Amino acid sequence: MRDTWREVPPTAGLPLQWRDFDPRRKRPPLEEALAEFLDVPSVQLECSGTAALVIALTTLKRHSIRRSVIMPAYTCPLVALAVLHCGLKPLLCDLEPGTFEFHAPALARLFGSDVLAVIATHLGGRFCDLVPVMSAARRCGAFVIEDVAQSLGASRRGVKAGTMGDIGVFSLAAGKGLTLYEGGALVTKDSALRDALQKTSAALAPDNASWEWRRSLQLIGYGLFYRPSMLRFAYGTPLRRALRKGRMIEAIGDDFASTIPLHRVGAFRRNVGARAAARLPAFLDALAMQAAMRRRILQTIPGITVIGDADYTRGTWPFFMVVMPTSAARDCALDQLWTAGVGVTRLFMHALPDYPYLQAHFGANDVPNARDFASRMLTISNSPWLLEKDFHRICSVIADAAAPSLRNSR
Numbered sequence: 001m002r003d004t005w006r007e008v009p010p011t012a013g014l015p016l017q018w019r020d021f022d023p024r025r026k027r028p029p030l031e032e033a034l035a036e037f038l039d040v041p042s043v044q045l046e047c048s049g050t051a052a053l054v055i056a057l058t059t060l061k062r063h064s065i066r067r068s069v070i071m072p073a074y075t076c077p078l079v080a081l082a083v084l085h086c087g088l089k090p091l092l093c094d095l096e097p098g099t100f101e102f103h104a105p106a107l108a109r110l111f112g113s114d115v116l117a118v119i120a121t122h123l124g125g126r127f128c129d130l131v132p133v134m135s136a137a138r139r140c141g142a143f144v145i146e147d148v149a150q151s152l153g154a155s156r157r158g159v160k161a162g163t164m165g166d167i168g169v170f171s172l173a174a175g176k177g178l179t180l181y182e183g184g185a186l187v188t189k190d191s192a193l194r195d196a197l198q199k200t201s202a203a204l205a206p207d208n209a210s211w212e213w214r215r216s217l218q219l220i221g222y223g224l225f226y227r228p229s230m231l232r233f234a235y236g237t238p239l240r241r242a243l244r245k246g247r248m249i250e251a252i253g254d255d256f257a258s259t260i261p262l263h264r265v266g267a268f269r270r271n272v273g274a275r276a277a278a279r280l281p282a283f284l285d286a287l288a289m290q291a292a293m294r295r296r297i298l299q300t301i302p303g304i305t306v307i308g309d310a311d312y313t314r315g316t317w318p319f320f321m322v323v324m325p326t327s328a329a330r331d332c333a334l335d336q337l338w339t340a341g342v343g344v345t346r347l348f349m350h351a352l353p354d355y356p357y358l359q360a361h362f363g364a365n366d367v368p369n370a371r372d373f374a375s376r377m378l379t380i381s382n383s384p385w386l387l388e389k390d391f392h393r394i395c396s397v398i399a400d401a402a403a404p405s406l407r408n409s410r
């Protein structure tokens with residue numbers, strides 16, 4: 001159905017403006033802006049969400065003899081790579097059927113005396129069910145790390161995601177809302193832990209001019225190309241080429257190198273982020289309004305589920321997570337939409353044990369619900385650049401793809 005030069009990004013990232021690169025425009029530092037936004041005393045900036053996780057885990061590891069880390073079986077593969085990088089043992093928890101939440105009985109089985117931390121993950125703008133995770137972790141003596149890479153700004157009863165657990169980890173990567181092209185942040189309420197995190201960071205993440213130059217040019221590239229008229233050069237064309245060649249993991253961007261860069265973020269990128277951050281709250285509000293309208297339309301399609309907010313929570317809306325009735329229906333919809341330039345994709349390709357580069361670590365893991373979720377889910381961009389007519393075309397393709405499984409189930 002691709003018929004225009006337009007390319008819609010798969011997630012609604014905050015677009016940069018030329019003014020964001022203007023050194024004469026002074027702003028409070030990015031860390032201050034983020035701390036105010038999250039309502040915490042301070043925020044520690046790192047060079048990626050993964051780096052932030054490595055700093056967090058290294059810090060916890062130094063103060064404990066425990067060596068296992070629980071994480072969802074369906075999440076960003078970088079999370080598993082970060083745990084392995086730290087010499088810790090990832091324990092995969094299966095999901096509640098049809099959602100991205102931890103399966104409560106599976107989680108209870110994993111908690112034990114070797115568990116250093118559990119990584120509770122807020123996916124796709126949603127706020128995950130933290131309360132039972134926190135109480136189980138407390139009983140076990142494990143730390144709770146909140147992975148807020150995809151949900152900066154989500155809240156529960158007014159408390160922001162990332163500020164409830166022991167440590168919150170954020171991502172400022174391209175396509176995750178506010179971006180420095182690559183960047184991350186750490187938050188903790190505990191002042192002793194905050195000092196320890198800063199010490200770890202000072203030791204592990206030195207200044208590195210060559211990485212910083214590279215990231216600065218990439219950020220300028222993002223400023224240039226993150227617009228519907230240009231995005232096909234940076235995103236759409238490489239995606240379609242990878243899909244033509246059957247390289248699915250590459251198409252999704254899940255083919256991560258196993259080395260994790262660790263370095264300071266330079267002043268140039270911090271300042272760009274600080275200027276852009278001023279627009280974040282209004283941008284998130286606009287996305288929420290568009291999402292409310294479009295979700296109502298999606299919810300009229302029989303047989304599909306759009307993952308929404310749990311009680312007392314208010315998420316953000318970078319994209320919609322849509323669970324199709326069967327994997328055949330999902331694949332049928334994606335066949336028509338993935339290469340169409342309208343911002344429909346998969347979130348992560350597989351459950352973690354099914355990535356070739358992680359198989360050695362998770363060979364025999366049985367996580368049926370995570371596999372089922374990976375096979376039935378697709379995402380629809382909530383970018384303001386997704387035109388009304390394209391959104392309606394997406395809805396009709398999805399409705400048609402879901403229809404045969406409805407007939408079969410009658």
Ligand SMILES: *Cc1c(COP(=O)(O)O)cnc(C)c1O
Pocket residue numbers: 048049050051075076078079121123147149150170171172173182183184
């Ligand atoms: C992207 C992502 C990360 C890693 O963040 P980077 O900034 O890309 O290193 C971690 N967790 C989740 C859920 C993510 O989506």
